[in-house]
Amino acid sequence: MEATAVAHPNIALVKYWGKRDQKLNLPAAGSLSVTLAGLSTTTQVQFDEHLTEDRVTLDGEPLETGRSRRRVVDFLDLVRHAAGFRYKAHVETKNDFPTAAGLASSASGFAALAVAAASAAGLDWSRRRLSVLARRGSGSAARSLFGGYVEMKPGTRSDGSDAHAIAIATEDHWDLRCLIALTARGKKETGSTRGMLHTQESSPLFESWRQTVPGDIEEARHCIDDRNFEGLGSIAERSCLRMHATAIGADPGILYWNAATVALIHRIRRARADGLNCFFTIDAGPHVKAFCLPEQATDLRSLLTSVDGVENIISARPGGGAHCTPGPTGQ
Numbered sequence: 001m002e003a004t005a006v007a008h009p010n011i012a013l014v015k016y017w018g019k020r021d022q023k024l025n026l027p028a029a030g031s032l033s034v035t036l037a038g039l040s041t042t043t044q045v046q047f048d049e050h051l052t053e054d055r056v057t058l059d060g061e062p063l064e065t066g067r068s069r070r071r072v073v074d075f076l077d078l079v080r081h082a083a084g085f086r087y088k089a090h091v092e093t094k095n096d097f098p099t100a101a102g103l104a105s106s107a108s109g110f111a112a113l114a115v116a117a118a119s120a121a122g123l124d125w126s127r128r129r130l131s132v133l134a135r136r137g138s139g140s141a142a143r144s145l146f147g148g149y150v151e152m153k154p155g156t157r158s159d160g161s162d163a164h165a166i167a168i169a170t171e172d173h174w175d176l177r178c179l180i181a182l183t184a185r186g187k188k189e190t191g192s193t194r195g196m197l198h199t200q201e202s203s204p205l206f207e208s209w210r211q212t213v214p215g216d217i218e219e220a221r222h223c224i225d226d227r228n229f230e231g232l233g234s235i236a237e238r239s240c241l242r243m244h245a246t247a248i249g250a251d252p253g254i255l256y257w258n259a260a261t262v263a264l265i266h267r268i269r270r271a272r273a274d275g276l277n278c279f280f281t282i283d284a285g286p287h288v289k290a291f292c293l294p295e296q297a298t299d300l301r302s303l304l305t306s307v308d309g310v311e312n313i314i315s316a317r318p319g320g321g322a323h324c325t326p327g328p329t330g331q
């Protein structure tokens, strides 16, 4: 009744923003992402008949109260219900990158938890079914079940059984580099869940943005098939800017950017005009993710480093999907 799993975060090139059902965590539209190697969450789950409550630790700190703990316990309840037992669990999770800093730690976190908890509970589920499960923890986690280039299907069923990710190309299909320019420390002010719900409720721009998503996904798929970097870049930038425009248009507006975020946007666009193949995307935080081809990664890195307010740069490339690993005891 014990298993360990590793998962990587993913970065959306066509963004997810908004839900069609809060309880089942069903997205309002699809999305498209790249799963990243170089950043990992490792989660160990052990169900134990002697425990009286779940014991959860995140990066060595016990989670005794609060929303993060509630999300994990609720998620374990789904697994216990499916497995038909009530045993509580020890859950130990570690990120090798900053938690809750706009780097999609909930994506890799719930993907690793889904795989480890299902395996520890003896559920021999398909990757697609595990993606449905991971989505209940966090919408973007459904995508981290798969490696490489991934599409999230919003589904149409009310029970959410068709709202899961699918792989569209493996990590070997196209080698890109993603340089993550960190522009602030600590947690962001408005978490993604709250930010997207507030946007949906109060932004007049939300519905028109939602309608652009299927077309962006279709075009992005073709660009990935053809390894069309320029085409993918223009879709990714417009999807990102439109997503942020809907949030800025909420009441009150949500602005995730700081001065360095804006400076980076201008710097990346100027570099592109000067001949460096690159594009940016930004999630629900102030950091900027810049994509380029491998041979231009060194040039892009020095250019990003020169922007005022950039504190650190993390380098990543397309990586694999969530999977079980031998635990610390080799089991």
Ligand code: 2P0
Binding pocket: 011, 012, 014, 015, 016, 017, 025, 031, 106, 107, 137, 138, 139, 140, 141, 192, 193, 194, 282, 283, 284
């Ligand atoms: C994305 N984000 O597509 C978008 C872009 C943030 C900005 O997926 O409420 O933490 O847990 O389903 O998965 C972040 O949303 O939201 C996210 P929930 P999640 O990557």
